[in-house]
Amino acid sequence: MSEQAKLTLGAKALEMPVMDGSIGPQVIDIRKMYAQTGAFTFDPGFTSTASCLSAITYIDGDEGVLLHRGYPIQQLAEHSSFPEVAYLLTEGELPTKEELDTFVYTITRHTMVHEQLMQFFRGFRRDAHPMAIMCGVVGALSAFYHDSTDIDDPKQRMIASHRLIAKMPTIAAMAYKYSVGQPFVYPDNSLSYTGNFLRMTFAVPAEPYIVNPVVERALDRIFILHADHEQNASTSTVRLAGSSGANPFACIAAGIACLWGPAHGGANEAALNMLREIGRPERIPEYIARAKDKDDPFRLMGFGHRVYKNYDPRATVMQQTVRELFAELKVSDPIFEVALQLEAMALNDPYFIEKKLFPNVDFYSGIILSAIGFPTSMFTALFALARTVGWVAQWNEMIGDPEQKIGRPRQLYTGAPQRDYVPISKR
Numbered sequence: 001m002s003e004q005a006k007l008t009l010g011a012k013a014l015e016m017p018v019m020d021g022s023i024g025p026q027v028i029d030i031r032k033m034y035a036q037t038g039a040f041t042f043d044p045g046f047t048s049t050a051s052c053l054s055a056i057t058y059i060d061g062d063e064g065v066l067l068h069r070g071y072p073i074q075q076l077a078e079h080s081s082f083p084e085v086a087y088l089l090t091e092g093e094l095p096t097k098e099e100l101d102t103f104v105y106t107i108t109r110h111t112m113v114h115e116q117l118m119q120f121f122r123g124f125r126r127d128a129h130p131m132a133i134m135c136g137v138v139g140a141l142s143a144f145y146h147d148s149t150d151i152d153d154p155k156q157r158m159i160a161s162h163r164l165i166a167k168m169p170t171i172a173a174m175a176y177k178y179s180v181g182q183p184f185v186y187p188d189n190s191l192s193y194t195g196n197f198l199r200m201t202f203a204v205p206a207e208p209y210i211v212n213p214v215v216e217r218a219l220d221r222i223f224i225l226h227a228d229h230e231q232n233a234s235t236s237t238v239r240l241a242g243s244s245g246a247n248p249f250a251c252i253a254a255g256i257a258c259l260w261g262p263a264h265g266g267a268n269e270a271a272l273n274m275l276r277e278i279g280r281p282e283r284i285p286e287y288i289a290r291a292k293d294k295d296d297p298f299r300l301m302g303f304g305h306r307v308y309k310n311y312d313p314r315a316t317v318m319q320q321t322v323r324e325l326f327a328e329l330k331v332s333d334p335i336f337e338v339a340l341q342l343e344a345m346a347l348n349d350p351y352f353i354e355k356k357l358f359p360n361v362d363f364y365s366g367i368i369l370s371a372i373g374f375p376t377s378m379f380t381a382l383f384a385l386a387r388t389v390g391w392v393a394q395w396n397e398m399i400g401d402p403e404q405k406i407g408r409p410r411q412l413y414t415g416a417p418q419r420d421y422v423p424i425s426k427r
Helices: 033-037 072-081 081-092 095-108 117-121 130-144 154-179 193-202 213-225 233-243 248-259 267-279 281-292 313-329 334-347 350-355 361-372 376-399
Strands: 002-011 010-021 058-059 065-068
Touching: 002 033, 002 154, 010 033, 065 072, 065 081, 065 313, 072 213, 072 233, 072 313, 081 095, 081 154, 081 213, 081 376, 095 154, 095 193, 117 130, 130 248, 130 376, 154 193, 154 233, 154 248, 154 376, 193 213, 213 313, 213 361, 213 376, 233 248, 233 376, 248 376, 267 281, 267 334, 267 361, 267 376, 281 334, 313 334, 313 361, 334 350, 334 361, 361 376
Parallel strands: none
Antiparallel strands: 002 010, 058 065
């Protein structure tokens, strides 16, 4: 931190420390800027502002790099499992076999929800969106589990973290079952984390349900790829809510609400709808032409990314997963052919190359989820299920950060200056 950045504002001069992370760009420490100059920065969306110190996830958008605790996402998706990645994100290191077995055992024993929540679910309308249900139910967990809401108690924080990771698949499956009018299916402790979720979602009492290992692995990879993604909108929301001292269940409910926005968690549904609109491979040139036309409102969904200015490293894994899943399920879907050909044409088109509009993870994940049998209304709920692990890890890191303060962004005020009140009779 020996290097200094210099700022001159009128007659005032300020030297600010330059901080270095383990990898990534340098960061100018502006914490004393307002006190010493009377001015602060303007940064809509906080795209040039680091709001915290974090050792969990690192993204290099220019190079297409995504690391969890230093491990490339491609390696984790290929060799790991979602529970192992959950342990890595929350504990900081890959587990030994004994540590992973203990973690899986603990999570498995927390998958059931309080029986009174069954009545809570029935208070929603039958046509309620699964995300609306998840917002309400997860927020209500603090009313059912008082013994894990004290954020100053490390043991309670650990129990709350385990409960959230364990119960989210149960709550998501219940939201789906409720929306289609089927009975809830209780967890089965003999199954894996992802296999158990598939059974709770698709099993019915009238017949046995056998988990397809290829489908299980495909969904497990989707969970891994969505587990955490640095300081995105929903993660920042969880941290901001947590900075006030709110209980962990309320913080995660806030993250779910933020994720629900179509600009954040709804991108895979939009990409799938676009592929369905195109419909046939021979119509691709027409839609690519429309995408290039500035006067046409049509946009290619699933291409480009707010952070990645190169190929999304998660998209490569998704493409291979789609191939494996479709081969296993013997799916012959023109939508998949549209996706493959659209990707190939876009990657070789100078327009897309120049603008760095590469396929992202949402381009393929919607196809996979649809092939498994999930309706589009469940896509964001599945995203929330997976991202809960990242939210929990980020929340715990924030609570343990001695430099963390309650979030309080500033503003550039553009309203009326001070003026005197005028009685209504004189207006």
